[in-house]
Amino acid sequence: MSAPPVFERLAGETWRDVVARVAGHYGLAQECLEEYDTLSSNDYDTYKGAWCALYEWDCLA
Numbered sequence: 001m002s003a004p005p006v007f008e009r010l011a012g013e014t015w016r017d018v019v020a021r022v023a024g025h026y027g028l029a030q031e032c033l034e035e036y037d038t039l040s041s042n043d044y045d046t047y048k049g050a051w052c053a054l055y056e057w058d059c060l061a
Contacts, residue, residue: 004061007054015050016040023059032057 005022009015016036023032032053039049054060 004059007051007060015046019050019053022054023057026057026059028057028059032059 019032019036020029023029035053
């Protein structure tokens with residue numbers, strides 16, 4: 001199995017893209033994107049929302 005993706009933005013990625021990429025590695029993209037979208041609608045900054053969404057679903061390595 002390959003190493004999990006790193007929580008950082010690649011060239012041209014949004015923080016939402018990062019959530020999809022990292023969570024997708026664990027098969028949890030949909031769940032994490034829903035969490036990210038909820039947090040984003042509550043005035044979280046995009047970086048913090050991405051981190052919290054991935055943390056909530058144990059996707060941070």
